[in-house]
């Protein structure tokens with residue numbers, strides 16, 4: 455968006471009831487590594503300062519767009535457009551197709567048309583992500599299923615509303631709108647006491663998850679909070695009980711979505727009142743500094759998948775990376791390793807695994823930069839290593855084994871992590887050397903993500919090796935003691 459575009463947007467914003475402190479903040483373009491277009495402090499801003507406010511009616515969601523009503527709410531639901539993001543995407547397509555007639559025309563003009571997210575990568579670029587957790591989370595097929603199953607039938611059913619304009623309603627446009635939601639939407643809940651369909655004087659929506667983030671600013675907005683993190687994946691949302699309400703909470707919020715984010719730099723947050731959403735500084739901001747929101751300090755894999763960028767900061771070990779990074783290990787690898795190491799038959803495990811899952815046990819374990827061994831992974835390994843007698847007792851008690859990292863458990867975990875390392879097609883050294891050379895942005899991002907995952911795996915393996923080294927003599931001593939104890943008991947019983 456050029457200067458003229460910014461001015462048009464700001465004029466639109468103000469004429470529609472939005473307000474911003476033009477003395478304190480402006481919209482400018484930062485270097486790409488700092489987010490490109492974003493907001494800048496035009497003077498020293500104290501903490502708790504209102505930077506801008508947005509009437510709820512100016513957010514764009516399935517509640518504020520008139521499309522669901524024009525289409526007919528019953529038919530909307532019949533096509534399942536009230537579930538997931540398909541309904542909001544169709545609203546955004548329709549609003550874009552209406553051009554200047556749309557309430558959001560000038561806002562829609564500000565939104566990106568191209569993305570650096572893996573959703574739009576070539577096959578060879580995607581191959582660079584092999585081994586990372588992004589691969590299974592792109593959601594492209596799910597999106598295309600929704601387009602074919604919900605949006606296309608809606609377009610066919612109501613040519614009087616949608617016309618024949620393929621340009622605005624193509625699958626490509628569906629992905630573009632979906633990516634706009636993924637990288638810019640907020641979770642805007644209904645205001646408590648609002649009536650069923652969001653009409654009337656109860657003034658529609660509230661922002662965010664009014665829980666931990668809540669912060670008192672003054673009496674006027676006692677429950678301020680924000681959720682700049684893009685919504686959870688569609689498939690997660692579909693599992694939620696009150697899905698209908700959740701989907702209509704997803705909203706595009708003009709101006710608030712102009713703020714960039716970087717790990718640990720947040721100095722402004724979105725708060726809410728009954729009628730307005732408000733961006734308020736959470737720290738003093740110096741003149742010339744960027745006004746940063748937060749996307750939840752996500753790991754680079756998630757930043758890349760949702761937003762198309764990565765955070766690189768100096769880390770305590772002298773490398774650069776994102777302190778939130780983590781690597782996933784599936785329970786499947788652990789189960790396979792126990793089978794391999796202990797020559798167990800698959801049948802013996804099925805019962806235990808089913809029980810583990812029924813009890814709410816994880817099927818994926820996260821290892822992070824802190825290098826703590828996930829207690830749930832330790833507990834699962836112990837469960838799988840139990841004798842049949844011990845397993846029966848555990849089942850009777852209804853409690854998974856305590857997450858103790860003895861040497862048997864550590865050996866399984868070590869092998870499982872070594873196997874996990876093999877899912878990447880390159881070594882740490884290869885990646886480090888490639889990062890020194892010329893690379894396209896996408897390939898560089900892919901290497902940053904997988905290198906960090908591999909470093910976490912390697913550091914965790916080093917930790918396990920040290921633990922094993924220190925623990926073996928202790929474990930042997932304990933085993934010997936246990937044997938002599940049981941011997942004593944047995945002789946007593948005789």
Ligand SMILES: C[S@@+](CC[C@H](N)C(=O)[O-])C[C@H]1O[C@@H](n2cnc3c(N)ncnc32)[C@H](O)[C@@H]1O
Nearest residue numbers: 487488489491637711712713714715716761763
């Ligand atoms: C909510 S928008 C922020 C405003 C955006 N820069 C714009 O021009 O409208 C999120 C997008 O901004 C960019 N962005 C935000 N923070 C960034 C950062 N720390 N580094 C690189 N890009 C960033 C990414 O393209 C991301 O998808």
